[in-house]
Amino acid sequence: MKNDETKNEIIIYTGGNGQSSIEVRMQGETVWLTQKQLAELFDTTKQNISQHIINILKEGELQTDSVVKNILTTADDGKKYQTDHYNLDMIISLGYRINSRIAMSISMQ
Known part of the structure; x- marks a missing residue:
């Protein structure tokens, strides 16, 4: 998908344990997460x-142009970076493949 620098709604997701939380980028009718956020969500490594x-x-299983969006984000250092974000379809597919307690609970919701 093309670059997108539009304003987005940010939602904070808190896991069932009440301890883990992640900022979720809402745009349109789907959410967009980076690989780092996905790793945090599923309690696994970015690799x-x-x-x-x-x-x-x-x-x-999924097509790149429908599940990946390159979004311009501002990092902690104030610089802007192009970062791939993945939508809800990818999040669900990952949930079925990742063998973790958290992935199973997300897939069941």
Whole structure:
């Protein structure tokens, strides 16, 4: 998908344990998360998320142009960076592939 610098709604998701939380970017009718946020959400490594995303796209389960959006974000250092974000379809697909207690609880909701 093309670059997008529009204003978005940010929602804070708190896990069932009440301890973990993550900022979720809402745009339109879907959410958008970075690989880092996905790793936090599923309590796994960014490398694990990356490998699953590669496999999901390579196997044709999802199409890149419909689930990946490059969004201009501002980092803690004040600089702007182009960062890939993944939508709810990718989040659900990852939930089915990642073997973790958190992934199972997200898939069941």
